[in-house]
Amino acid sequence: MLTPSEQWTWHYCPQKDRLLLEIDDQLQFCSDLSGANLHSRIQQQPFSLEEAESYWRFHDALLPVISDDALRLELTLHALANRYRQLSAHKSWYFATQRSQDSGLYQLVQLQGKDTITALVVASDLECVECLLLEAGESLAGKLLARSTVIRVLRNRATPIEQDVNLARTA
Template sequence: MLTPSEQWTWHYCPNKDRLLLNIDDSVQFTSELTGTMLNQKVVHQPFSIEEAEAFWRIQDVLQVMVSDETARLEYSLHALANRFRQLSAHKSWYFATQRQQDIGAYQLVQLQGKDLITALVIASDLECIECLLLASGESLAGKALAHCSVIRVLRNRAQLLEVDVDLARSA
């Protein structure tokens, strides 16, 4: 398992038109974020303590659902890259209305489209949550939604997934 380090650095690569995370000289994570999706063009930004703490929280939450270490790493890095994403409009009409719940970051939820899609909440505000999809699925309107994509929805479109998570690890 890779361990977060201040040696990890975020940067935008214009040649690939992607946000990248340099992990070491031979390993690089390529996010799905293109230059037009970014809120800033990152030149060289070291991985922060807050990101390391979030990385371990995400790992702990995902461990109950995702047994593959490589998949957990991929989901974690996609979730962390989201802080560089421009705020987008919510796509709440993609999903059925659920009962209102108090949902915060790093919780697992389910979104009901034509398919039931499990997601990780990676950001929240008063009205909406941003969810990293942990599986592909189809929206109510028939739109195909890919795993690892991020979607912003109103809070009443998500249902908490009840799982027992031990958050014993810290950065």
């Protein structure tokens, strides 16, 4: 298991057109975020204490639903990379309206399209939540959505999964 470090650094790689996280000399995480999806093209952004705390919160939230350590690490790093993603319009028409729920950051939720998709809330505001899809699935519009996609939806599209996932560690 990797432990966050102040030695980790984020940067945008123009050759790969991706946001990368340099973990050490031999290990690098390549996010799904291209230059067009970033709010700024980061040159060298050190991993912060806040990100280290979020790392453990995302990791621990995934424990009940993702048993594979490597997959949980990958999804945790995708969740962290979302903070560098530029804000996008919501895609609420992809999912059915649910009973009014209040979903918050680090919470597991379900989105109901043609498939029921489990997701993790990686950002939220008053009207919308941004959800990292933990599995592939099909939207109501027939669009195939890949695992690790982040999608912004109105709050009434996400139904919290009833579990105790508040196992957060401090950085």
